[in-house]
Amino acid sequence: MLVSAKEMVEKAHAGHYAIPAFNTNNLEWTKCILAGVQEAQSPTIIQVSEGAAKYMGGFKVVADLVKNLYEAMGITVPVALHLDHGTFEGAKKCIEVGFTSVMFDGSHFDFDENVAKSKEIIALAHSKGISVECEVGGIGGVEDGVASAGELADPAECKAVAELGVDFLAAGIGNIHGPYPADWKGLNFERLDEIDKAVNGKPLVLHGGSGIPFEQVHKAVTLGVSKVNINTELQLEFAAATRKYIEAGSDLKGKGYDPRKVLKPGCDAITAKVVELCKAFGSAGKA
Ligand code: G3H
Numbered sequence: 001m002l003v004s005a006k007e008m009v010e011k012a013h014a015g016h017y018a019i020p021a022f023n024t025n026n027l028e029w030t031k032c033i034l035a036g037v038q039e040a041q042s043p044t045i046i047q048v049s050e051g052a053a054k055y056m057g058g059f060k061v062v063a064d065l066v067k068n069l070y071e072a073m074g075i076t077v078p079v080a081l082h083l084d085h086g087t088f089e090g091a092k093k094c095i096e097v098g099f100t101s102v103m104f105d106g107s108h109f110d111f112d113e114n115v116a117k118s119k120e121i122i123a124l125a126h127s128k129g130i131s132v133e134c135e136v137g138g139i140g141g142v143e144d145g146v147a148s149a150g151e152l153a154d155p156a157e158c159k160a161v162a163e164l165g166v167d168f169l170a171a172g173i174g175n176i177h178g179p180y181p182a183d184w185k186g187l188n189f190e191r192l193d194e195i196d197k198a199v200n201g202k203p204l205v206l207h208g209g210s211g212i213p214f215e216q217v218h219k220a221v222t223l224g225v226s227k228v229n230i231n232t233e234l235q236l237e238f239a240a241a242t243r244k245y246i247e248a249g250s251d252l253k254g255k256g257y258d259p260r261k262v263l264k265p266g267c268d269a270i271t272a273k274v275v276e277l278c279k280a281f282g283s284a285g286k287a
């Protein structure tokens with residue numbers, strides 16, 4: 001069965017590796033992520049944004065889909081189902097319908113309101129054994145239509161949210177959602193080190209994991225990062241493989257558009273990328 005993300009993230013923090021958190025966008029994505037982490041024998045977090053959940057039919061559909069696929073596919077590695085960048089209401093709904101982990105992203109509120117709302121979600125989620133992620137400092141780029149210039153989180157604010165009892169904390173350290181510009185300055189390790197010290201061993205989350213050079217991810221892991229979020233990279237892999245298949249055009253002439261055929265190249269590409277990332281983040285074989 002699906003599990004809370006707390007234990008796997010804490011084990012990763014202690015073991016100096018990172019749990020990959022893959023965003024799912026539909027049935028096929030979910031199957032490929034599960035197949036990939038099972039092949040890599042890696043614990044993982046399958047996460048969904050509110051927009052993707054809406055597209056898939058709602059939070060309860062997503063919860064039932066992931067839970068049933070986990071069982072139907074005979075998956076044996078620990079998997080958590082996590083709401084990504086949740087609103088206050090969205091987090092409460094996911095707690096109700098069977099998610100095993102939620103993020104309440106209050107980074108766009110003023111700090112006091114972020115703390116107050118985070119506190120409420122933490123209490124509610126923990127009363128049901130559900131893990132919680134909160135955020136301090138907006139993550140750059142656009143996620144689910146919410147744009148942020150991206151800022152460096154304030155270590156004192158991170159300490160305050162860590163002390164609320166959150167299970168892992170997302171803190172802006174120059175990371176960006178989506179593709180990184182060629183002139184990107186890289187992660188701010190000085191700020192990450194200050195935050196790592198301020199939160200006193202609380203596992204940190206690296207959002208915008210797609211496109212960050214592995215050596216930077218590895219360095220971030222030595223400074224407290226234990227969960228790395230990936231969405232864009234899987235989307236790019238899927239799109240490239242599908243485009244190649246369509247451009248080849250071989251199977252499509254007159255044989256109809258069987259999704260089992262048309263989506264297969266993209267699915268295989270996602271599965272392979274999931275295995276590669278589990279190995280790169282050091283979670284492979286840690287089930
Ligand atoms: O919350 C989602 C992640 O931060 C995904 O970011 O699309 O840049 O990998 P990414």
Ligand code: ZN
Binds near residue numbers: 139143177207229
């Ligand atoms: Zn994110």
